[in-house]
Amino acid sequence: MKVVITRKLPGDAEQMIRNASHDVWIHEDDCVIPRDLLLSKVQDADALITLLTDKVDTDLLKNAPNLKIVANYAVGFDNIDVKACCEHDVICTNTPDVLTEATADLTWALMMSCARRIVEGHKMTEKGQYKGWSPSLLIGQDLWEATLGIFGAGRIGRAVAKRAKGFNMKILYTDAFPWEEGENELNARRVDFDDLLAESDFLSLHAPLLESTKKIMNYAAFKKMKKNSILINAARGGLVDEADLYRALVEGEILGAGLDVYDPEPPEKNNPLLSMDQVVLAPHTGSASVNSRNGMAHLAAQNVINVLQGIDPLTPIKV
Numbered sequence: 226m227k228v229v230i231t232r233k234l235p236g237d238a239e240q241m242i243r244n245a246s247h248d249v250w251i252h253e254d255d256c257v258i259p260r261d262l263l264l265s266k267v268q269d270a271d272a273l274i275t276l277l278t279d280k281v282d283t284d285l286l287k288n289a290p291n292l293k294i295v296a297n298y299a300v301g302f303d304n305i306d307v308k309a310c311c312e313h314d315v316i317c318t319n320t321p322d323v324l325t326e327a328t329a330d331l332t333w334a335l336m337m338s339c340a341r342r343i344v345e346g347h348k349m350t351e352k353g354q355y356k357g358w359s360p361s362l363l364i365g366q367d368l369w370e371a372t373l374g375i376f377g378a379g380r381i382g383r384a385v386a387k388r389a390k391g392f393n394m395k396i397l398y399t400d401a402f403p404w405e406e407g408e409n410e411l412n413a414r415r416v417d418f419d420d421l422l423a424e425s426d427f428l429s430l431h432a433p434l435l436e437s438t439k440k441i442m443n444y445a446a447f448k449k450m451k452k453n454s455i456l457i458n459a460a461r462g463g464l465v466d467e468a469d470l471y472r473a474l475v476e477g478e479i480l481g482a483g484l485d486v487y488d489p490e491p492p493e494k495n496n497p498l499l500s501m502d503q504v505v506l507a508p509h510t511g512s513a514s515v516n517s518r519n520g521m522a523h524l525a526a527q528n529v530i531n532v533l534q535g536i537d538p539l540t541p542i543k544v
């Protein structure tokens with residue numbers, strides 16, 4: 226059978242699929258596959274491995290009569306119209322678990338960089354502007370015993386919260402469901418969204434992008450936050466209204482932000498958030514560790530192999 230992979234992946238994914246006697250076509254250029262090329266390549270594809278930058282919609286599905294599986298190389302799947310896939314009898318899978326710890330690490334890297342102004346300090350030192358120790362140089366925020374708010378206590382949100390134990394942080398979370406282990410072992414407390422906003426020193430977003438979470442961080446939300454609080458977003462750019470975030474930072478409604486994701490992505494050059502000292506930027510590298518990316522590739526490939534063999538995939542997306 227024919228498997229289309231929209232971009233070169235790390236690890237052994239391609240070999241695994243070839244070893245299972247399938248034909249593989251890979252988009253070899255290291256850029257997002259042009260839409261026209263994708264649409265032409267799926268015409269006789271039985272399986273498709275997509276990235277979060279590839280849109281899977283009714284148009285694509287109509288063009289792909291043999292398609293049995295879309296295996297997303299990501300845990301988030303807002304790039305896929307899962308309902309339309311279901312209607313076309315196409316199974317969808319994602320890559321949970323294998324990237325949880327790496328993404329939690331990156332979340333912490335942003336949190337610590339913002340709190341202790343690491344990027345500002347780096348730039349200053351690099352430019353030779355560090356002229357000697359000063360009592361007032363780059364004073365930041367404490368992580369120790371601060372309050373960490375987790376918006377979305379899924380796998381990644383929980384992994385972020387677990388790391389907070391070493392910093393003696395108070396953990397608050399907002400989720401549709403209680404997190405018993407967190408409540409028992411970390412004293413995490415489930416609160417409503419307004420209390421999460423009002424009480425968090427660090428607010429970290431870990432919810433999927435849905436109609437109900439779109440731009441949940443808007444000006445009204447920022448107004449409810451502490452003036453010295455820091456927003457971290459390593460989930461999806463669409464959760465944050467970027468114009469409102471900029472306004473909230475300029476007006477001093479919050480102190481800083483650490484962003485791994487943007488809307489649109491990449492951010493436009495003239496996005497004013499890009500040139501603010503109190504904003505730390507990462508280029509959507511949450512899952513970018515060797516183990517995590519290899520694990521994602523392996524899992525996506527195994528999902529494809531399973532479905533083409535007529536057995537259940539390991540990590541189906543349920544509608």
Ligand code: GLV
Nearest residue numbers: 298299300301512
């Ligand atoms: C990355 O953003 C992912 O969803 O895996």
Ligand code: GLV
Nearest residue numbers: 300379380381382
């Ligand atoms: C989301 O699916 C997560 O892993 O937190």
